[in-house]
Amino acid sequence: MHRATKFLFKQLLFLTLLTGTVKAQITLQKNALVPDSIAFYMLNDFAIAENANVAKFVRLITKGDSGLYNIQDYYMDSQPRLITKSLNTDGLLQTGATGPCMEYYHNGKRKSIRNYNRGIQIEDELTYYPNGKLYTIKTYLNNAVSLNTCYDSLGVLMAENGNGNWVDFDDEFLVKEEGIVINGKKDGVWRHTHNVSGNIYYDNGVESHPDIEANFVGGHNKLDAYLNRAIKFRYQGSYNNKHGRLMMTFRVEKDGAITNAKIIRNVDLEFDKIALESLQRMPKWSPTKFRGQPVSSIVPLTIMVSNTGYSSDSIPTQNTFPARKVSF
Known part of the structure; x- marks a missing residue:
């Protein structure tokens, strides 16, 4: 300095x-x-x-x-x-930056080079990894951004001329989301891992929605019946003085298989164990479809426990735990 x-x-x-x-x-x-x-x-x-x-x-x-x-x-x-x-x-x-902007990591290495005009980012932006290697090249024009080039931290080219694989990181360099870019825009199914894991669907850079969400074959009534059999009659504990929400997530693969079931918030050790095993043993679901093709997706499930028993909230969503109650 x-x-x-x-x-x-x-x-x-x-x-x-x-x-x-x-x-x-x-x-x-x-x-x-x-x-x-x-x-x-x-x-x-x-x-x-x-x-x-x-x-x-x-x-x-x-x-x-x-x-x-x-x-x-x-x-x-x-x-x-x-x-x-x-x-x-x-x-x-955002209110007045004008001209070149040079940003540095704490280790002194260059982090980014970007340009502003009256607070609006313009022209090319170059970003770098903490090891000094080039990470991305983006172009800002008319308040829109084109994703042009992306490298991994070892310098391996992943996307070129706006086409290929792209990874976005947070400030701690943990993956936020990753997917495909086509003609400089996010496209198709992107895997989102920030806060709560899930999928984000893009159509030419604009966040979209799947054609059909993953669902239990037979609908929610059939899912309720399955959970009733799998959990209620196996749980030997008492519901007295128990209040809370058991939050879980699982992945529905392209073929409908259930994988990666895990507990996000627990209630009771015995109840948690039975609920998790029940998820892992579920029959195949009908998978999410995007542009007519099956894709894997994350499904959250919440079971609310009270003195009178429990009820479940379950509906496939991208990143949030659903609020619609299904009682059984």
């Missing part, structure tokens, strides 16, 4: 401790007057944090020679994070 910039950052933090805010006019050594400087604690590029305890980085804004304001981000230990310019001083990129 440049010596003067590092000194400025330390002065900023010192003033923050004294005043409880991050806003000050700062004077450097040798009486060199610096224009008014404003800084914000930030959660991310587009949201200001309430205080330093929850902040991910500090955004420093100073007047520039070109009439634009200089934006410099620093991680909480003063390592550089981002450099760009803005038309205003509100601290938000």
